[in-house]
Amino acid sequence: MSQIRVRYAPSPTGYIHIGNLRTALYNYLFAKHTGGKFILRIEDTDQARKVEGAVDNLINTMEWAGFEYDEGPGRGGDFGPYYQSERLDIYKKHCDILLEKRKAYYCFCTAERLTALREEQQKQKLPQTKYDKHCLHLSEEEVNSNLAAGMPHVIRLNVEQGDVIRFHDFIRGEVEFMSELVDDQILMKSDGFPTYHLANVVDDHLMKISHVIRGEEWLPSTPKHVLLYRAFGWELPTFAHLPLLLNADRSKLSKRQGDVAVEDYRKKGYLTEALINFIALLGWTAGDDKEFYYLPELISEFTLERVNKSGAVFDIEKLNWLNEQHLRAKYDSEIAAMLREELKNSKYAGQEYPDDFLINVVKVMKERVSFVREFYEKAFYFFEEPTSYEEASVKKGWKEQSPAILRVFEEKIKNIETVSKEDYETALKETASEMGVGNGAVIHPLRLATSGVSGGPGIFDICFIIGKEKTLQRIDRAISVLK
RNA sequence: GCUCCCAUCGACUAGGGGUUAGGUCAUCACUCUUUCACAGUGAAAACACGGGUUCGAAUCCCGUUGGGAGCGCCA
Numbered sequence: 001m002s003q004i005r006v007r008y009a010p011s012p013t014g015y016i017h018i019g020n021l022r023t024a025l026y027n028y029l030f031a032k033h034t035g036g037k038f039i040l041r042i043e044d045t046d047q048a049r050k051v052e053g054a055v056d057n058l059i060n061t062m063e064w065a066g067f068e069y070d071e072g073p074g075r076g077g078d079f080g081p082y083y084q085s086e087r088l089d090i091y092k093k094h095c096d097i098l099l100e101k102r103k104a105y106y107c108f109c110t111a112e113r114l115t116a117l118r119e120e121q122q123k124q125k126l127p128q129t130k131y132d133k134h135c136l137h138l139s140e141e142e143v144n145s146n147l148a149a150g151m152p153h154v155i156r157l158n159v160e161q162g163d164v165i166r167f168h169d170f171i172r173g174e175v176e177f178m179s180e181l182v183d184d185q186i187l188m189k190s191d192g193f194p195t196y197h198l199a200n201v202v203d204d205h206l207m208k209i210s211h212v213i214r215g216e217e218w219l220p221s222t223p224k225h226v227l228l229y230r231a232f233g234w235e236l237p238t239f240a241h242l243p244l245l246l247n248a249d250r251s252k253l254s255k256r257q258g259d260v261a262v263e264d265y266r267k268k269g270y271l272t273e274a275l276i277n278f279i280a281l282l283g284w285t286a287g288d289d290k291e292f293y294y295l296p297e298l299i300s301e302f303t304l305e306r307v308n309k310s311g312a313v314f315d316i317e318k319l320n321w322l323n324e325q326h327l328r329a330k331y332d333s334e335i336a337a338m339l340r341e342e343l344k345n346s347k348y349a350g351q352e353y354p355d356d357f358l359i360n361v362v363k364v365m366k367e368r369v370s371f372v373r374e375f376y377e378k379a380f381y382f383f384e385e386p387t388s389y390e391e392a393s394v395k396k397g398w399k400e401q402s403p404a405i406l407r408v409f410e411e412k413i414k415n416i417e418t419v420s421k422e423d424y425e426t427a428l429k430e431t432a433s434e435m436g437v438g439n440g441a442v443i444h445p446l447r448l449a450t451s452g453v454s455g456g457p458g459i460f461d462i463c464f465i466i467g468k469e470k471t472l473q474r475i476d477r478a479i480s481v482l483k
Numbered sequence: 484g485c486u487c488c489c490a491u492c493g494a495c496u497a498g499g500g501g502u503u504a505g506g507u508c509a510u511c512a513c514u515c516u517u518u519c520a521c522a523g524u525g526a527a528a529a530c531a532c533g534g535g536u537u538c539g540a541a542u543c544c545c546g547u548u549g550g551g552a553g554c555g556c557c558a
Contacts, residue, residue, distance in 0.1 A: 009558095010558090011557080011558045013557090013558080043558065045557095045558080046556095046557055046558065048557080049557065049558080107556095111556070114555090114556085118555090122484090125484065126484085126485085127484070127485045127486085128484085128485050128486075128554060129485095129554070130554085152556095154556055169488095172487095172488070172489090175487070175488080176487090177486070177487070178486085181485075181486055181487095181554085183554075183555095186555085186556050188556085189556040190556060191556075193556090195555095195556070195557085195558085196557070196558045197558095200558090215552095216488070216489090216551090216552065216553095217552060217553070217558095218552095218553090218558095219487065219488065219552075219553080220486070220487060220488085220552070220553035220554070221553075221554090222487095223487095241488085243488095243489080244551075244552070246551080248494085250550060250551070251550090251551070251552095252551075252552070278495095281495065281496080281507090282495070283495090284496095285495085285496060285497070287496095287497065287498095288497085288506090289497080289505085289506045289507075290506095290507095291495095291506085291507050291508085308495095308496080309488080309489060309490090310488090310489050310490065310550095310551090311488095311489075311550090311551065311552090312494090312495065312496090313494055313495075314494095315493095315494045315495065315508070315509085317494075317508055317509050318494070318495065318507080318508040318509080319508095320508090321507085321508055321509085322508090328521090365520095366521095367520060367521040367522090368519065368520045368521075369520095378519095393518090397518090438517075439517065440517045440518090441517095443517060443518075444517080444518075447518065453518095453519085454518055454519075455518055455519030455520075456518070456519055456520085457518090457519080457520085458516095458518085459518075
C-alpha cells in the first residue's frame with residue numbers, strides 16, 4: 001500500500017472562502033488520521049487574477065487554523081516547487097508529450113472566433129457548446145508555418161468521441177460521462193501558462209497525490225482529468241468530491257448572502273476552534289451524538305467514509321452556539337487575556353484594567369456572552385458610568401420611594417472600609433426589612449442605578465466589581481437624574 | 484437547454500429491510516433565579532411523490548418531482 005498523500009491546492013485570489021477552508025480541513029484530517037502527508041500547493045497559473053499578498057494570507061490562515069502542512073511554500077519538500085508558476089517548464093514538457101502522442105493539438109483560433117462559435121451554438125440550441133475541432137484538421141505544414149510566424153496559439157486536448165468515461169468517486173460511487181459531452185479542453189494558454197486541468201493533473205501525479213479531495217463543483221470536470229491521466233498513461237488517484245456548503249436558499253455559499261471569507265469570521269470574533277468544529281460538522285459526523293470537538297479529536301475520529309453526499313446549509317446560529325461553548329470551555333485567565341487584547345481595539349482603549357478586575361468580569365459574564373467583545377458591549381457598565389437608564393425598566397422598577405430606599409442602603413455601606421460581596425447582600429437585606437419592603441424594591445433600583453439596564457450578573461457582583469466608591473457615585477447620580 | 488450530483492424535523496444530522504424514526508442548533512413552555520443568562524425538564528417539528536421487490540420499505544430498485552453544480556485562454 002503506497003503512502004497516502006493529499007493536497008490542498010488553492011488559487012491565491014485574495015480572501016479564503018469558508019468552503020475552501022473546509023476542503024483544507026477534510027484533507028488535513030484525512031492525512032493526519034491515516035498517517036499520510038498533507039501538502040499545500042499554490043495554483044497561481046492565472047496571471048490576470050493574481051493578488052498581491054494573497055499567498056501570505058493563505059499561509060497565515062493555515063497557521064491560524066492549525067493545519068500544519070508537511071510540504072509546501074516555506075516548508076519545502078521533495079516534490080517542489082510548490083508554486084505552479086515556478087513549474088512552467090514541467091507543464092511545457094508534458095504538453096509536448098501529449099502533442100507527440102497526438103492526444104493534444106495546437107489551436108490558433110482567436111478569442112473572437114470562439115465567442116462567435118459559442119454564440120452560434122447557443123442560437124442553434126445545441127445540447128452543449130464546445131470547440132469544433134477546427135484546428136485539429138490543420139496540416140503539419142500549416143501548423144509549422146503558423147508557429148514560425150509567431151501566431152498566438154493554445155494547446156487543446158483531443159477528446160475522442162464515442163467513449164464512456166467512468167471513474168469511481170469515494171463519496172459518490174461510480175460516475176460516468178459520455179466523451180461526446182467533453183470539450184477539447186485548453187491545456188496550455190496563449191500566455192504559456194497551463195490551465196487548471198493540465199497543471200492539476202500533472203502536479204497531482206508528480207507529487208504522488210493518492211487522494212484528490214475537493215469540492216463537488218469539480219465533479220463535472222473530472223472526466224477531463226481522467227482523460228488526461230489516460231493520455232499520459234498514469235494511474236488515477238482516488239477522487240472524493242465533497243458536498244457543497246450552501247446559502248440559506250440552498251445555492252452554493254456565496255457573498256451577497258452573508259460572509260464567506262474566513263477573515264470575516266475572524267474579524268467578527270469567532271474562535272478558531274469554534275469555526276473548525278462547525279465546518280467539520282457540515283458534511284461529516286462520527287455517527288454518535290458528540291457535537292463539541294477540538295482539532296485533535298477530529299483527527300482521530302475523521303474518516304472519508306462518513307462524509308455525506310448532500311450539500312449543507314451554513315447555519316450561523318449553530319456556529320454562534322459553538323462559539324459560546326468553546327469560549328466557556330476556556331480558563332477565565334485565558335478569556336481575560338483575550339478580553340484585554342480586544343479592549344485595546346475598543347473605545348475603552350487606553351484605560352488600565354487590573355487582572356483580577358478582568359477575571360471578575362469574565363467570571364460573572366461568561367455564561368451570558370457568545371463573543372469576547374460582548375464582555376464590554378453587554379456589560380459596558382463595568383467599563384464606564386451608565387449615562388442613561390433603560391426606560392421600560394425605570395417605569396417598572398423605579399418607584400417614588402426608591403431614592404429614600406437607596407439612601408438607606410448607601411448609609412449602610414458607607415461605613416464599611418472594604419466592602420465584600422456579602423456586605424452588599426447584608427446591607428441590602430437590612431435596608432429592605434428596615435424600610436418594610438421586599439428585597440426587590442431595593443434590588444431593582446440599585447441595579448438600574450449601577451448599570452443603567454435591567455439584566456446582567458447578580459447585583460452584588462456588579463457592586464463588588466465596580467467597587468464601593470463607584471457604587472455610591474452611581475446611586476447619587478441616579479437619584480439626581482431620576483428623582 | 485444539456486450533463487452530472489443530491490433528497491429524513493426550519494437548519495446540521497443518526498438510522499440503511501421489522502425503531503414510539505434518535506441527537507444538536509433554532510423556536511415555544513415550565514422549573515431554578517426577585518434581573519438577564521446558564522442549567523434542567525418538556526413540547527412542537529421530518530423520511531418529497533408514485534410504482535415495484537418483500538410477509539414487511541424511511542431503508543433496496545425504477546420513475547416522477549424538486550433542488551444544486553458544471554458547461555471560459557478562471558480556478
